[in-house]
Amino acid sequence: MRVRHAATKASPAADSEAQRGQLVREMPVREIFGQPIRDYLYQVLGRPIAVLRGGCRAPVAELGLDKLRASGYEISITTVDQDGPAARATASGAAPREDTAGPAKVGSVIVGDLRMVSLPARSFDIVYCGFLLERIPYAALVLDRFVAALRPGGLLLLRLRDRDCAAAALDRMAPEPVRRMLWARLNAGEPGPFPAIYDPVTSARGLQAYTASHGLVIVRHETARTVPGPPGHLTSAIGMTRALIAWLSRGRLTDAHDEMLYVIRKPEDRFARLV
Numbered sequence: 546m547r548v549r550h551a552a553t554k555a556s557p558a559a560d561s562e563a564q565r566g567q568l569v570r571e572m573p574v575r576e577i578f579g580q581p582i583r584d585y586l587y588q589v590l591g592r593p594i595a596v597l598r599g600g601c602r603a604p605v606a607e608l609g610l611d612k613l614r615a616s617g618y619e620i621s622i623t624t625v626d627q628d629g630p631a632a633r634a635t636a637s638g639a640a641p642r643e644d645t646a647g648p649a650k651v652g653s654v655i656v657g658d659l660r661m662v663s664l665p666a667r668s669f670d671i672v673y674c675g676f677l678l679e680r681i682p683y684a685a686l687v688l689d690r691f692v693a694a695l696r697p698g699g700l701l702l703l704r705l706r707d708r709d710c711a712a713a714a715l716d717r718m719a720p721e722p723v724r725r726m727l728w729a730r731l732n733a734g735e736p737g738p739f740p741a742i743y744d745p746v747t748s749a750r751g752l753q754a755y756t757a758s759h760g761l762v763i764v765r766h767e768t769a770r771t772v773p774g775p776p777g778h779l780t781s782a783i784g785m786t787r788a789l790i791a792w793l794s795r796g797r798l799t800d801a802h803d804e805m806l807y808v809i810r811k812p813e814d815r816f817a818r819l820v
Contacts (some may be wrong), residue, residue, distance in 0.1 A: 603675030
């Protein structure tokens with residue numbers, strides 16, 4: 546594992562992120578995350594808040610942390626991700642820029658094997674894991690690390706692609722050259738594509754089983770259907786392919802949504818199971 550701190554050296558990914566900076570700063574707060582965070586902060590007034598960002602692509606701006614900082618809250622952010630080009634690009638230039646984390650700037654970046662990453666136990670108030678678990682093998686072990694690092698009463702926020710949706714099936718089935726071509730067209734200038742693993746825990750049933758077995762409480766749960774890229778023939782073709790996969794699977798692989806969003810609480814009860 547390596548810990549990388551702020552640096553001023555630019556990278557190709559940094560140029561792409563800079564171009565998107567204004568859009569990121571204007572990203573609306575997702576209330577499924579924003580309201581529980583505000584409720585939590587009211588309960589811990591007077592002390593600094595530590596946030597762990599799981600995945601360098603997790604859009605922290607949607608948590609509304611910049612507005613909370615402007616209101617006087619002291620909020621620090623640590624990013625942790627699997628070693629790879631995207632994580633290394635974030636590590637090399639995250640802190641000096643207001644990029645995917647928005648005005649609430651990223652602090653240190655931890656890069657390594659997330660199944661064995663060393664995180665201080667019970668040290669983070671909020672763990673926000675976005676667009677990460679679906680690309681990590683043995684994702685339940687990664688969740689174990691995150692939950693262990695969470696304070697009792699803290700929040701685990703998850704945003705991930707549903708393993709049981711048509712978009713995930715397309716991602717798994719597409720040949721690697723096709724995946725690279727689609728990524729380059731839809732995510733120009735960004736590192737990727739990422740592995741299409743989709744561990745069983747990256748499904749509604751998998752997460753429900755995980756939370757039940759670890760004594761966690763699902764506070765909120767929503768699904769969302771995202772557009773795969775800018776309007777155009779390619780995006781339309783992807784949408785038609787997703788619909789076809791859903792039809793061929795007789796609804797087993799849904800096209801009604803592709804993302805799942807969870808707010809999970811780690812109980813404060815001292816008799817609850819320790820993770």
